[in-house]
Amino acid sequence: MTRFVDVRNMVRWAAARGPERILSEMVGYVEADFGRWEEFDKTPRVASHTPYGVIELMPASDSETYGFKYVNGHPSNPAHGFQTVTAFGVLADVSNGYPTFMSEMTLLTAFRTAATSAMVARKLARPDAKRVALIGTGSQSEFQALAFRSVLGIAKLSVWDTDPAAVEKFVRNMAPLGFDIAVAPSAAEAVRGADIVTTCTADKAKAVILSADMVEPGMHINAMGGDCPGKTELDPAILDRGDVFVEFDPQTRVEGEIQQMPADFPVTEFWQVLNGQAAGRTSADQVTIFDSVGFAIEDFSALRYVRDAVATTDFFDEIDLVANPDDPKDLFGLIGALVPTG
Amino acid sequence: MTRFVDVRNMVRWAAARGPERILSEMVGYVEADFGRWEEFDKTPRVASHTPYGVIELMPASDSETYGFKYVNGHPSNPAHGFQTVTAFGVLADVSNGYPTFMSEMTLLTAFRTAATSAMVARKLARPDAKRVALIGTGSQSEFQALAFRSVLGIAKLSVWDTDPAAVEKFVRNMAPLGFDIAVAPSAAEAVRGADIVTTCTADKAKAVILSADMVEPGMHINAMGGDCPGKTELDPAILDRGDVFVEFDPQTRVEGEIQQMPADFPVTEFWQVLNGQAAGRTSADQVTIFDSVGFAIEDFSALRYVRDAVATTDFFDEIDLVANPDDPKDLFGLIGALVPTG
Numbered sequence: 001m002t003r004f005v006d007v008r009n010m011v012r013w014a015a016a017r018g019p020e021r022i023l024s025e026m027v028g029y030v031e032a033d034f035g036r037w038e039e040f041d042k043t044p045r046v047a048s049h050t051p052y053g054v055i056e057l058m059p060a061s062d063s064e065t066y067g068f069k070y071v072n073g074h075p076s077n078p079a080h081g082f083q084t085v086t087a088f089g090v091l092a093d094v095s096n097g098y099p100t101f102m103s104e105m106t107l108l109t110a111f112r113t114a115a116t117s118a119m120v121a122r123k124l125a126r127p128d129a130k131r132v133a134l135i136g137t138g139s140q141s142e143f144q145a146l147a148f149r150s151v152l153g154i155a156k157l158s159v160w161d162t163d164p165a166a167v168e169k170f171v172r173n174m175a176p177l178g179f180d181i182a183v184a185p186s187a188a189e190a191v192r193g194a195d196i197v198t199t200c201t202a203d204k205a206k207a208v209i210l211s212a213d214m215v216e217p218g219m220h221i222n223a224m225g226g227d228c229p230g231k232t233e234l235d236p237a238i239l240d241r242g243d244v245f246v247e248f249d250p251q252t253r254v255e256g257e258i259q260q261m262p263a264d265f266p267v268t269e270f271w272q273v274l275n276g277q278a279a280g281r282t283s284a285d286q287v288t289i290f291d292s293v294g295f296a297i298e299d300f301s302a303l304r305y306v307r308d309a310v311a312t313t314d315f316f317d318e319i320d321l322v323a324n325p326d327d328p329k330d331l332f333g334l335i336g337a338l339v340p341t342g
Numbered sequence: 343m344t345r346f347v348d349v350r351n352m353v354r355w356a357a358a359r360g361p362e363r364i365l366s367e368m369v370g371y372v373e374a375d376f377g378r379w380e381e382f383d384k385t386p387r388v389a390s391h392t393p394y395g396v397i398e399l400m401p402a403s404d405s406e407t408y409g410f411k412y413v414n415g416h417p418s419n420p421a422h423g424f425q426t427v428t429a430f431g432v433l434a435d436v437s438n439g440y441p442t443f444m445s446e447m448t449l450l451t452a453f454r455t456a457a458t459s460a461m462v463a464r465k466l467a468r469p470d471a472k473r474v475a476l477i478g479t480g481s482q483s484e485f486q487a488l489a490f491r492s493v494l495g496i497a498k499l500s501v502w503d504t505d506p507a508a509v510e511k512f513v514r515n516m517a518p519l520g521f522d523i524a525v526a527p528s529a530a531e532a533v534r535g536a537d538i539v540t541t542c543t544a545d546k547a548k549a550v551i552l553s554a555d556m557v558e559p560g561m562h563i564n565a566m567g568g569d570c571p572g573k574t575e576l577d578p579a580i581l582d583r584g585d586v587f588v589e590f591d592p593q594t595r596v597e598g599e600i601q602q603m604p605a606d607f608p609v610t611e612f613w614q615v616l617n618g619q620a621a622g623r624t625s626a627d628q629v630t631i632f633d634s635v636g637f638a639i640e641d642f643s644a645l646r647y648v649r650d651a652v653a654t655t656d657f658f659d660e661i662d663l664v665a666n667p668d669d670p671k672d673l674f675g676l677i678g679a680l681v682p683t684g
Contacts, residue, residue: 018681019681053438055408063392068412070432082438082440083666083670094392097415099428099430104662104663107677110674143674173675177681320348320349321349321430323349323428324425327511328425329511331425332515334353339360
């Protein structure tokens, strides 16, 4: 039987364990996997693009465990009452290919994206960072805020979104949890004086959410919403203002903010910073930019973490996903026993 | 909610509907999809190879529906009590990216592989074909036999396998269903005088299951077991003796029997034969070879068929795979409502 965490169990488990504890524990798993980057079988995700959006499969594996995520991105979904991003994922045993664990990943992707942002910011933002600007207060925003507080201790936020109802929702969710939130009248006002800027919007277009004149010395920019061809958030001039860090170069060249730049535009894969093989932030005035598109290893880590964390709880079901005849060569026997003979 | 056909429901449904009815109905779906080949978004499958075997993701989509299959191939699995091939698959709505249907596909892959073999043989084998030789009597063999009877009316079989227990199992399963089965003492004996030869073995190696001297004029060879790099079944000389038909050229060049041939070795994609755009069998003496590796559109068709066929039955469950907050931008609200405020 395959263990399965459905939406109901994910919600119950997340509430019981606490989102901030989950985020800090998950950063441990993501960081451990980024730290052994070279052990992974890596491939850019396989994307199917349509005028409506994109559906992607994101596989990654080490020598013991294979994992993949199914994920969609449909920017116009919220206007029709649907989530922009939904996802589910599976882990399997490399030695026999059997799936062992399946989970909803709509919520889990929100957690893993925020955990990755916080992991990177802990390395690249100024150690004295005190305020995060959140541009975009959609589905991902609360998870970002909780990750920055849980992992970096930052509880001061300035927020902005084109949709006032989304801002109101964010404040309603986060103010009771003790955050100090300033609602800004514009993106520029939200960004002014911030130490970390997260851009997290969902237009499938070349947008300029952040322009070069808004960037101040020493800022860390966490650019998450540019994540497929034709979808960017940053004024390309910003990319020349700082040092750009990415997850997996071959994927980010196609999907990230750097799709706007020449093919030889210099970037650093973050795992090398983590392992001390490349420089991260080298001065307090330096602008650092995390051009985040989401990589399969992060999903692998998130699935590993949930699998381990729920193992000792009752927040999972078992599903009958793999046919398992007594004689492995007698697959037909499963049916044959029930078929009338003639 | 996502409809889910687990192993138990698949077994119950297959027995209730009848395997031969399923195979003939499924051929209709596969043929319909091959007939609109150019409408599909096609990509070679994404494979993760290890010394143990392979794990693959196989996506395909048209303008309305996206589908993918997870499938492994581990030749040494039966020695450890596991299936060589296990699989599951998903259909999703292209317009919003939401998964709508999930099914076990270990059994379903056996059905779809046999349905594809029969669809191709109906076009390429001699119309007067009376006997099928089955080389390899593992998990796939019964489904092949049932498909040839259901679709081509052939009930006369000669069979051979290196494993006598597998042959015995085949006879035990199929003889009561009215097949006329000759157990041959060798592959050569099984093949002699046969009109259609199916090779279906699982060694992950360059094997020669069928040698050129066994091939007779007019034979149709249904070569299914060569399906990943380094895994072939035919003496390459056979490929020069006849005309070779494939599913999807870019995938078969890497995975099929023709991996043994030069890059410009001529092959015909079967969908073109189906649509009258290319010649199939042109004479009674011609040797036709279907170098089958399994293509994502076949899984897409099989999933579509099962989704439609079970819709009016109770052979499915509903699973809670996609988080669906009332406000699509308030994903956190699903958890937040349960988190204590501080």
